[in-house]
Amino acid sequence: MHALYREFATQAQFDAQYNPSIALSDPAAPGRAFVQRAQHARANYRCTLDVQFGPTREETLDIFPADAPNAPVFVFIHGGYWRALSSKEFSWVATGLQALGITTVVTNYALCPRVTIDEITRQTRAALAWVLRNIQHHGGDPSRVAIGGHSAGGHLTAMALQTAWEADYALPQDPFAGAILLSGIYDIEPLRYSYLQPQIQLDDRTIRRNSPAFSARPCSTPVWITWGGAETTEFARQSALFDSAWKAQGNTAQLQAIPGADHFTVIDGFISKDSAVCQWLANALRAGPT
Secondary structure, three states: OOOOEOOEOOHHHHHHHHOOOOOOOOOOHHHHHHHHHHHHHHHHOOOEEEEEOOOOOOOEEEEEOOOOOOEEEEEEEOOOOOOOOOHHHHHHHHHHHHOOOOEEEEEOOOOOOOOOHHHHHHHHHHHHHHHHHHHHHHOEEEEEEEEEEEOHHHHHHHHHHOOOHHHHHOOOOOOOOEEEEEOOOOOOHHHHHOOOHHHHOOOHHHHHHOOHHHOOOOOOOOEEEEOEOOOOHHHHHHHHHHHHHHHHOOOOEEEOOEOOOOOOHHHHHHHOOOOHHHHHHHHHHHHOOO
16 A cells, blocks of 8 residues: 555545544543633733734634733644634643743634635734733833744744744744743644545645755754653654754753643643653743854
């Protein structure tokens, strides 16, 4: 049988690697947990919701300000394979960071197939530009901003790191103090042959423009590329692929899995201030952009 990508020849093989819900006895359980945690966070932390950063309906973000003024800032970009979920399921990522005095921003974006991955990337960059220009009005320090995301959000974080911030946005070229990429996809070609294709509608040019493993640039932002130790081999390979591309440009990266975590629990570190995830971000924000 003819291979479509690497050794994979059938949709079932792609789905076994890239559909993390297959292994779950209750595929809806992670979503229910996210919603419950998010509702608790919005009920217990100060927040400013649905701040418009762009002209279209979905271009909003939610801000969870730290108690002290001029706080460092973390911007979280949610997952859902570009075709599901919103900022509202991920309010809870502010939990551990709030305890460390870090303001958290959770971005929203329009979803496939109504928009393309190109447009989602544009909206993500616009959200980050808005934070850099405006977060001081919400108690944040624009000189200490870190970014990160999970799954599709990991991909979008990597795309943000490719941005010509100075040329395209009149911002510092490397404006972020750190970036954490959790279970991202950095060569999106295999998804073309998966269950996702009817919604994300990949073609050759979209894949070329939106596979950050092949467009890394020199960048001073320190990066942690991570995934769940219990995830499939393709998630580990994708992370190693981006790590190699990033370091080939002379950049700094840490490549390390989170032991025992699956695709959904890999972000549980945001719950506790003492987790490796929260402590890595706190350290990066303490140092600021390099």
